[in-house]
Amino acid sequence: MTKPSESPGPPPEYPQYPQAPPAPPTRVPPQGRPEHDDLDYRHPMGVRVHYRARQRTADAAALGRLALHLPGFLTSLLVVLGTAMVGEVWLGLPAWVPTALWLVSGGLTFHRPSERFLARHLLRLHHPLPSELAVLTPVWREVTARAGVDGNRYELWIEDSDGLNALAAASHIVAVTRRALERLPEAQLAGVLAHELGHHTAGHAWTGLLIWWYALPGRLAWRALAAAVAGLVRVASAFSYVAAGVLIVLFGGIATATLALTYGLPLLLLPLPYLAAAVGRRAELRADEHAAALGFAPMLSRTLHDVLAEESRACEDDGLLARLLSAHPDHRTRLHHLQRYLADQR
Template sequence: MTVPGDPNDRNRAWDERDWTQGRAHNNPGTPPDPVVPASPPRMELPSGSNPGSDGRARRVEVSTAAMLLSAVPWFFWSFAVVSWVVGLLGFGWGWMLLVAWLISGIVVFLRPVEEFLARYLFRLRLPTLVEEQRIQPIWRNVTERAGIPDRRYKIWVQESDEPNATPTPGHTVGLTRWALYTLPPSHLEGVLAHELAHHLGGRDWLSLLSFWYSIPARCALIGVRALGRLMRSVPAVGCAVIGFVLLGYFGVLVAVLTFDDSLALPLLFLTPLVAPPILAWLNRREVHQADRRAAAMGYGPSIIQVLYGWQMQHQQMLGRDTSRRSQFMSSSPSPAERVHALETLVR
């Protein structure tokens, strides 16, 4: 147990400031400042939450099933994109490209390849020496609570002003610049616990394979979005290109519905229409799951304070001022939804 001014108190800088301000206003004739509530105590780790418990095993199975569900449409459309490229190259040598892509998943188990993905696809960077010295003691506290070796995952920094980094696969844990330079140690520990919780809910190798085989489809999606921007900037050319793409897509869909006896392939061709809201819902669900896992380790109050502090610093309301369609298609829940869920769980 620590008191204000105790050098072992991890929030000493914040507590001493509040205590000094309160002492200054104790002079006669000066109205006192409002009392700042102390940080809620951390919850104890609930029984059965260790890695070998049945509850953790069930959570891992559910997360793995959700990951597989979201990986199926990505893999199918990546296969379609690679097959289309094979058709352009000719089905003689082109099939070698398809086979090479199918067996290329083994390279993701190499750490240099994982670091390449983190640096060039996720736009992350390694922390500097000073940043590393700030992160490592806090990270060790988080991994000790989680019961895993602290060197299993590597922390990368994302140049972002958001409270949480983009979830990354494999052994890469992202941390935003805002969290690193703004938060006190206890709050930063809660953020790192949330980022680690994304990895505790599933299989690292499965997340890596899922992302690797989704790269062709994601590249095609970037191209479609570029066509959308072209259509807005040059309507005549953009509408012609979009019309040609849609005509070809629906032509293939009609052919599949006509000549294919099963319904599996036609349903997969309909995934561009039905998969985006499902994938967005799965991503929002994973964020809530990560919050719950971090709260089970005792970091629920810290994450709540981080979300409130981020909203106050950016002078935003604790909610979302966008349309219902944007909320429905968003890949992350609003801070208000996260705070409400965590406050309910903490209570």
Template sequence: MTTSAAVTLLFGLPWLLSSMIVLTVAAGLVTAPFTFDSGADDAVSNIVGWAVVVGFPLSGALPLWGPVENTIARLLFRFRPPSPQERQRIDALWAGVARRAGIDPAAYTLWVQDADDVNASAGAGRTVGVTRFALAELAPAHLEAVLAHELGHHLGGHPWARILVYWYSLPTRAVLRLAGLITRLLTRLYSLTIGAMLISRSRNTGTAAFVGCALLLVPAFCVLPFLLPLVPLVVAAPVDAWFSRRGELYADRVAADLGYGPHLADLFQLWQAQGYDDGHTQAGALERMMSSHPALHARLTALQRHAQRSGA
């Protein structure tokens, strides 16, 4: 496991703590109607407590289980299995990468994403995906270099760490979505009420406005206890982004060590000429600091330095 993957897991601890609070409260609400005496209440509380404290952290193994991994690939990453023609091309290129890396190519599952941009990603478990556009438009050597980069992410433990953190964040994200839905409904009701009062020229408009504003704050106060563990993530977000960029450079180095350095550098230069780096060069300092990917010129420089150090 690389340092960037370890830092990703470290930043996942607040999500885990927040979600465990959510699950504890939810379990208490569900089991409350079924406890009528102190003995039963203690037994149920112990079962629920152990289920949350032990069961939920252990559930992090589920995204690495084949059926769940495939479901995540389809639903979260919007991947699909390659068509027969796509399969023929991607399998041949992946076999070349696997041969250089000394791994079994069948150990990873290859997917295609229906997107019209040049991109690839390393998903949960042993998932490797490329966009339809990249598969159709990239030269074989360039596409093979991109696949080697994604393998570098897997070898560094980056996808496993990211999907584990995402898994542990799901209960908290569900609460945030519910709070957002309630807020939108209250806002709509508030607007309709104030609008009706203005039309009827009611004298209670001011009171209704005050009460409505107070009600809109209710969802925020309800979710606040669950969000407190996430405060460190807001403060340390630039650090997390920096390590994410380091993870990208690590995957580039893995591809270079497999012999794809020149092809990767050639692809980066091609993308620069096509304006792919314009967003980074035009972004402000804060936006660059929060970016999860390094600029192409930085990746090129890092590849050149790595080649000099390795004597390639």
């Protein structure tokens, strides 16, 4: 497949291709894998694919997540700067050097070797076996061709998990669980991959990794502080409950004084987790819309029904607080938003 020369004028956001008549499968499915279902999503060989000039953007959900995590970034910056200043006293290294290195370290999220290290050691992903790659590659090519995206820019990975799931991470990582690869028909697998491609093209994946990385120093400092305070209270309570009470009152006074000096601004951080989770749920719906606009709404809907049936058998019911803090909408909500695409295709 070769890239044609760019034609004048902006290309359509979701290019349409001629529909192909149903064709029998050209290979035998692996052992235990479902046969092709009645959803023919493939295009005839020889269709010329026009890649979009701008294959990635940052939509409102991605920019909103960055804005909401700005306080976390500033907190981490203060932690790094404070640690660097201590290092300058003890080691003589100028404080701006480690601080500047930390600021530019976010560029590693776009560095392929760093992404592979992340995939293996943090996300616990594996390279696909040849038989698994034989299943994934043609499906991924179809999805990226419909989207007008160069699929060779991304790397396909496998997650050893029993869930029917997939993920998009960093700038080039697309992974599916082993169970999804073995259990889902190719049409449904295409719908799942189209959803993950939507996270990449909308900027959700790389912004998510940047947010995690730049918030890490502040998160670690907060956990260390909380552990230290809890440890001091436990030690004090071992000697005297009065001493433990004095420590609690002391820390409470420090917190109250801090709020007074900052005019209560730290209180604005309390709703941020809920707002960030709401924006994350919106990002998931946007990824569903991306898959549906490419024609994969029926496939994605079937997969969501399967997952919903499994959850119903497990009788899982999260509380209201857990749902508000979840970055993923419930499957019924996702199915509701897919209904208009299903109606358009009838």
